[in-house]
Structures are given as C-alpha cells and as structure tokens.
Amino acid sequence: MYEDGQELTQEQISYFLERMDSGEEVEAGSDVHQLMTAASERAMRITSRMNAEFNSLSDTREQLERLFMRPLPQGVGLFPPFTTDCGLNTHLDEGVFINAGCRFQDQGGIYIGDRALIGHNCVIATLNHDMDPAKRANLIPAPVRIGADAWLGLNVTVLPGVTIGEGAVVAAGAVVTRDVAPRTMVGGVPAKLIKEL
Numbered sequence: 001m002y003e004d005g006q007e008l009t010q011e012q013i014s015y016f017l018e019r020m021d022s023g024e025e026v027e028a029g030s031d032v033h034q035l036m037t038a039a040s041e042r043a044m045r046i047t048s049r050m051n052a053e054f055n056s057l058s059d060t061r062e063q064l065e066r067l068f069m070r071p072l073p074q075g076v077g078l079f080p081p082f083t084t085d086c087g088l089n090t091h092l093d094e095g096v097f098i099n100a101g102c103r104f105q106d107q108g109g110i111y112i113g114d115r116a117l118i119g120h121n122c123v124i125a126t127l128n129h130d131m132d133p134a135k136r137a138n139l140i141p142a143p144v145r146i147g148a149d150a151w152l153g154l155n156v157t158v159l160p161g162v163t164i165g166e167g168a169v170v171a172a173g174a175v176v177t178r179d180v181a182p183r184t185m186v187g188g189v190p191a192k193l194i195k196e197l
Helices: 010-022 031-052 057-068
Strands: 082-084 090-092 102-105 110-112 123-125 127-129 139-141 144-146 184-187 192-196
Touching: 010 031, 031 057, 031 082, 123 144
Parallel strands: 082 102, 090 110, 102 123, 110 144
Antiparallel strands: 127 139, 184 192
C-alpha cells in the first residue's frame, strides 16, 4: 500500500485517520501500521525544518498548517521546538497556545478546546501497546480531549483516552491517567484531585 519515500495520498490519509478514529487495534506490519510510519516520517521532515530554521511565528503557523493539513484558527499560537509522531490527527480550537518543547503522539486524535494552554515540555500520548507480549508491537489508539480554558502546567504527561474538562488545571509534573472533571485542579503521579475551582 505504501512504498518507502513515497508521499501519502489524500485517499491513504483518509483511510488511515478512519482506522485511527475507530479505536481498533493496529497490527504491527499491517498496511495501517505502514501508513503510520509514513505519517511519522512526514511529520519529522516538517517539524525538523520548523524547529531548526525558525524565522517568525507566522512561518511557524504556516508549517503547522502544512503539518496538520488544515487551516488553523487565527488565535492559535505555538513556540517551537515542537514534535509530533503524526500531525494529521491534531485539532486545535481558537486561542490555543502550546509552549516550547511539547511532544504530541496524535495518531489516536488530540482535540484541544478554545483558549486552552499547554505548558512547556508537555507530552500528550494517544497510543497504547497490547498487553500480550506476543502482540506487544500492536498499537491501540485512544483520543485525548482537552476542554476549553484548561491549563496544563509544564512537564505534564497525558495518557491515551483521557478527557480533561473545561477550565481544569493540571499541576506541573503530573501524569494524567484518567479523566479530569471540569473546573478542578489535579496533580501528582498519578494525578489526583487537589481542589475544585
């Protein structure tokens, strides 16, 4: 389905995203897995340029739109460096700001709501491996959803399948393993409720 070095077609991208959004397990070495690798290579080419040849924030924005293959709302901002394993399944709403050093594994889908703030060096992951050692290379996608006006402090890690509610705050260094209620503050490893806001 995919040959090394070949650009992905729109048909291949649509098929890949449909499979990722289904949540079905991806078998190692399958056609979908090969498309995942191709998307990663594409993302690395684009983000390497964006991170190494910074010219302006408008240039960064152009590179992000190329990476995500869709226009961004005007208020979206990002400070490089930034890396992603895919880039095709990240969805940013108006006023989102992503600070320097963030790493997204977005194959399973990352959805960030209006005015959400993503602090320095945050990691958002959307893939798990199969727990059976015989199938450990298989991948299971699950989306991460971050609500409007949420704030992830620096060095936060968000694991696959987590939803962070509107207006929630995740304290610096937290590892978020389960959903966070709206207008609450969580922190720690794993993240636990600190207080309601």
